[in-house]
Amino acid sequence: MLTLQYLRDNKDEALKRLAKRGNPELEELVSKALSLDAESRKIRAEAEALQAEVNKASKDIGARMREGDQAGAEALKQRVSEIKNEAQEQKAELMRKDSDLATVLYQIPNVPGPDVPAGRTPEENEEVFRSGNLPEPGRTPLPHWELASKYALIDFETGVKITGAGFPLYTGKGAKLQRALINFFLDRADIAGYHEVIPPLVVNEDSGIGTGQLPDKEGQMYYMGEDELYLIPTAEVPITNIFRDVILNEEDLPIKKCGYTPCFRREAGSYGKDVRGLNRLHQFDKVEIVEITKPEESYAVLQAMTEHVKGLLDALELPYRILRLCGGDMGFAAATTYDFEVFSAGQDRWLEVSSVSNFEDFQSNRLKCRFRRKGEKQTALVHTLNGSALALPRIVAALLENNQDETGIKIPPALVPYTGFDRIEA
RNA sequence: GGAGAAGUGGCCGAGCGGUUUAAGGCGCACGCCUGGAAAGCGUGUUUCCCCGAGAGGGGAUCAAGGGUUCGAAUCCCUUCUUCUCCGCCA
Incomplete structure (x- = not known):
């Protein structure tokens, strides 16, 4: 707050x-x-x-x-x-x-930062960067759910049987591709200086309040009433809460953390093409990066985080664009947010795969995460930032759809050392 | 899951109704001393909030929340955590 x-x-x-x-x-x-x-x-x-x-x-x-x-x-x-x-x-x-x-x-939500455009709807977001070529018009690529079934990569129906809609079962090369992407993203984060953690996937109420999911948005999280615990909707929650009620020294900053976790979201009220295939799931995998900085450095860090995410999408050779979200489309706690969207050739639409945000001191105020400047007695709130680097399902969707040909799907070279195969075929 | 013990400042550790304004020690910071350092001596050292231009004054804080009392670190209740033993288990 x-x-x-x-x-x-x-x-x-x-x-x-x-x-x-x-x-x-x-x-x-x-x-x-x-x-x-x-x-x-x-x-x-x-x-x-x-x-x-x-x-x-x-x-x-x-x-x-x-x-x-x-x-x-x-x-x-x-x-x-x-x-x-x-x-x-x-x-x-x-x-x-x-x-x-x-x-x-x-x-009261966070106050939008200096570069944030005014606006209420996604149409008012500002495209600030675009990379890669969109597929030629006239081609009729298959959507990923058909490809997933054609090459036996994801079994949505069995997921429904085991759990329900939105909980896919990845199989064979589909499962290996997940594992490859996770490791690829984690290695890249490691190289960029992010310290890896494996946090709990279940958090208590204080943690939910600390990062701003509670109160108010409890409906988005799975709740286990018996134990008063919540399934995490993103690794941001447990990782940022590492720093709840902590006073840091100036020389400790910046702190860079990353972690892979499954994420669980109830997504009540979603329907139609938005939930088709991998577009919107109740459980999905994501690698998250989190950074704690001094106030005067947070916007430079925001820039660096977006560069990191760009690097990932460049390496995967996916066409993408970056949007600077307008005030009304930003999350409650964010001061500035950049969304990354990849182009989905089989659906002819953009899919959000990352959201990188500077929360300034909005989260740290709730978290009570402060730092002390060298030689000073007084404490000040830190700035917190985080970003997806990256969320897997829509990346998988775009990889399948954009790299398909008549007989299979090509794996981008950067990923081949992780998958162990460079093509998926029937 | 059952039984027992325990949670005190940055750390160790005393206190178990009122000179506690949380002893003492360690660590840390500053000062004195020194050619410089160590030792020694002195001063300071939780965090948050309120009033005040400031000097300063005040409130809260002994795991968390409630209660008893004029007064609670100390007594009572609830919760959490840690440790020991038993049970169960990857």
């Missing part, structure tokens, strides 16, 4: 930046937060003054009892009871204000 300090000191700037999200309710929420904040602080000052009196009187009682002044002690006890009665009401009021304030703050 946004820090109150930022809202207090930069209300106009915050409103200006929030306006890019195209949601007129935000201005009101900000005003409400600020007025609740002012009320809360006023009551807090009063309540704390009373508490100070109670503390002082209690100490006096102790002193009198040691001196044997029972009567004096009793009189003070009486007095303290009165003050406590008075304070009771204020404490209750304070708790109400603070909880109202938290509710409002949780509803």
Whole structure:
């Protein structure tokens, strides 16, 4: 969430930046937060003054009892009871204000960064880069679900039998291709300096709140009520939460982590061509990169992360484009997001395969992840960033569709050392 | 899953209703001392929040949350975690 300090000191700037999200309710929420904040602080000052009196009187009682002044002690006890009665009401009021304030703050999304275009819909996203050639018009390539079946790579029907829709069964070379991509992505991340972790795939409520999935978006995660735990929707959640309640030293930064995990998403309400084949799954594999930086470095790091992702798509020789998301299309916690989309020849459409975001201090404020500059006593919030590098299913879809010919599918050379085969045939 | 023990500051470790403002030690920072260093001595050293221009004052914080009390690290309840033993198991 946004820090109150930022809202207090930069209300106009915050409103200006929030306006890019195209949601007129935000201005009101900000005003409400600020007025609740002012009320809360006023009551807090009063309540704390009373508490100070109670503390002082209690100490006096102790002193009198040691001196044997029972009567004096009793009189003070009486007095303290009165003050406590008075304070009771204020404490209750304070708790109400603070909880109202938290509710409002949780509803205010991050302020879009300087380069983010204003807009509400995906059409208003800005294409900033394009690479590779789109297939010739006139060709009629097969969609990946037909290729998957033709070459026995993925068995969607059996996945349905075992679990349900959105849980595919990869088989043979289809399974090997998954494994190859995971290792390829992890090796590339390692070379780029990301430290590999294998995190838990199940997280608690605090972690969900830390990265912003909770409260509010619990419907997107699978929840195990018996144990009050959530299946991770992305490795971002466990990896970023490594740094929850942590104070780092300046020289520790930047911290670069990567990890492969399956991801689980309920995707309630999705339908049609969006969920066909591998387009949108309840379980999929992804390699994620996460970086923790000093505030002044986060935008340079965002750039470097996008370069890393570009490198992966270049190596796989897939046509792709990069979009700078407009304010309204960005996630709740993001300040700036670049989406990567590969072209799917068999479906004649773009598919999102990566989303790289700078959260500035929005996540770290919730996480309470701070750092201390050398020689300074004060702590400051770090900036957090993350990106998919990469999500597998749509990469697989594009690889199959874009590299198909009459008799098979060609594996891009960069991947051959990982697959052990350079072609998939019947 | 069952039985028992325990969670105190950056770390070790005392305290088990009121001079605790959390002893003592280690570590760290600064100062004195020194040609320089070590040792020694002195000062400081959790984090968050509120009031204040500042100096400073105040509140919270002894795993977490609730309770008892004028007063809780200390007593009670719940939860979490760690350790030991038993059971089960890849």
